[in-house]
Amino acid sequence: xxxxxxxxxxxxxxxxxxxxxxxxxxxxxxxxxxxxxxxxxxxxxxxxxxxxxxxxxxxxxxxxxxxxxxxxxxxxxxxxxxxxxxxxxxxxxxxxxxxxxxxxxxxxxxxxxxxxxxxxxxxxxxxxxxxxxxxxxxxxxxxxxxxxxxxxxxxxxxxxxxxxxxxxxxxxxxxxxxxxxxxxxxxxxxxxxxxxxxxxxxxxxxxxxxxxxxxxxxxxxxxxxxxxx
Numbered sequence: 001x002x003x004x005x006x007x008x009x010x011x012x013x014x015x016x017x018x019x020x021x022x023x024x025x026x027x028x029x030x031x032x033x034x035x036x037x038x039x040x041x042x043x044x045x046x047x048x049x050x051x052x053x054x055x056x057x058x059x060x061x062x063x064x065x066x067x068x069x070x071x072x073x074x075x076x077x078x079x080x081x082x083x084x085x086x087x088x089x090x091x092x093x094x095x096x097x098x099x100x101x102x103x104x105x106x107x108x109x110x111x112x113x114x115x116x117x118x119x120x121x122x123x124x125x126x127x128x129x130x131x132x133x134x135x136x137x138x139x140x141x142x143x144x145x146x147x148x149x150x151x152x153x154x155x156x157x158x159x160x161x162x163x164x165x166x167x168x169x170x171x172x173x174x175x176x177x178x179x180x181x182x183x184x185x186x187x188x189x190x191x192x193x194x195x196x197x198x199x200x201x202x203x204x205x206x207x208x209x210x211x212x213x214x215x216x217x218x219x220x221x222x223x224x225x226x227x228x229x
Contacts, residue, residue: 003118006129010121011114011186013134017142019169026165027173030056034178040091044098044106049174049181050116051094053167054123057137063090068097112186120167127156136162141169 030037030052037048037055044051051067059065064072068084071077073093077084081101087093099106103122108115117138121129124137127150139145140162149160175181 006121006126007110007112007114007118009114010117010138011112013139013144014113014117014168017139017144017168017172019141019172020143021141021165021169023141023165023169023173024177026056026061027170027177029061030170031174031178033061036091040094040098043095046098046105046108047111047116047183049171049178050105050120051098052174053120053170055094056170057124057164057167066090066097067094068101111184113183114186116171116183117168125150131156136164136166138167139169140164140166142166144168 030049033052034048037051040046040051041048052061055061055067058067059070062070064074066073066077066084066087067090068081069077069079071079071085073085073087073090075086076082081097084096084101085093087096098104103119105119105123108119110116110118121135121138124135128135128137128148133148134144136145136149145162145166147161148156148158149162151157151160171181
């Protein structure tokens with residue numbers, strides 16, 4: 001999988017995406033728990049808002065369920081990743097999920113919007129990307145997703161619809177509530193495009209000397225001489 005292309009594709013979709021249903025109530029609930037998510041963010045380097053939307057997707061924000069796969073964190077997990085736990089708290093289970101379990105979110109370094117969405121997509125698996133499709137884990141509830149879902153491991157149903165809120169829509173709704181949520185600037189965002197219609201500056205040459213240079217003065221003198229003749 002070409003991660004660079006997927007990052008660019010997710011950034012492009014983010015700029016186009018519009019919510020197709022309301023995310024406000026869930027977004028407010030997630031933002032209200034910001035302090036708990038921040039305690040995990042400090043120990044893992046994963047942005048708190050990313051942790052929040054994973055929590056919603058994996059367990060509908062249940063504090064009795066693990067961030068890794070939605071199993072109870074106070075016993076050994078049985079779903080993938082299996083064999084994790086038991087843990088002493090939701091926070092300890094969340095740190096284990098982000099540090100020790102695939103896709104090892106604590107090692108991820110691209111926290112541009114495209115990078116964050118790609119990490120979230122990897123959290124659920126890249127089966128949709130391999131099909132050239134938007135992942136409902138990320139895009140459900142926006143106009144970037146209509147239908148198609150893996151209903152169980154390795155089984156894709158093109159007619160199934162993911163009814164859970166996708167991570168991108170949740171993040172957009174959360175950013176409306178909490179303006180401090182932001183992403184790192186990508187290269188394309190930090191390099192301003194040239195002004196539309198402005199001609200590219202040309203290099204100075206003998207025929208086109210730089211303005212104010214000796215060459216320009218000499219060219220003006222020659223022009224006056226020949227115009228007098």
